[in-house]
Amino acid sequence: MARQTGLGRALEIILSAQDYDADVAERTGTINKALEPDEIGPYVDALAKRIAQFPAESINACKHMVYESIDKPIADALKAEAFWLYQATSKTPEIKCFTIADEQGRQHDIENHRNWCELVMKVQDITG
Numbered sequence: 427m428a429r430q431t432g433l434g435r436a437l438e439i440i441l442s443a444q445d446y447d448a449d450v451a452e453r454t455g456t457i458n459k460a461l462e463p464d465e466i467g468p469y470v471d472a473l474a475k476r477i478a479q480f481p482a483e484s485i486n487a488c489k490h491m492v493y494e495s496i497d498k499p500i501a502d503a504l505k506a507e508a509f510w511l512y513q514a515t516s517k518t519p520e521i522k523c524f525t526i527a528d529e530q531g532r533q534h535d536i537e538n539h540r541n542w543c544e545l546v547m548k549v550q551d552i553t554g
Contacts, residue, residue, distance in 0.1 A: 429496065431455040479547070487514035 428436040431454050439446070439454065448460035461469055477485065491510030495503035515521045 427456065476547075484514040487511070 427439065430436075431439065435454055439456070446454070446456070448457065451457045452460040459469070487510045490513070491507050494510065495506040498506060
């Protein structure tokens with residue numbers, strides 16, 4: 427729990443022995459998202475469909491990146507993340523899109539950063 431919420435918050439949650447509703451649990455980081463019961467199914471369906479659009483190699487590399495970097499000092503974690511990002515893109519058609527974007531300097535375009543979610547899905551449309 428301390429990894430999810432931070433040491434102080436974890437101690438507060440455990441030692442206070444209080445009940446928390448879903449909204450508080452979301453704010454403290456003990457759950458990912460608080461949803462109304464009728465929102466759960468559509469949310470999970472949309473998330474699963476979005477994830478399914480990515481190549482399996484990329485999904486696998488992203489999982490490795492998170493698991494490998496979580497307990498490392500920041501410098502080592504950033505190296506691990508860079509390695510797994512390369513793995514996520516280098517063995518899939520997306521590397522062509524990232525290479526073109528890099529050559530054109532698009533990583534420095536603030537609009538690309540503002541619209542990252544849409545940009546990532548456009549890459550899937552181009553390469554999928």
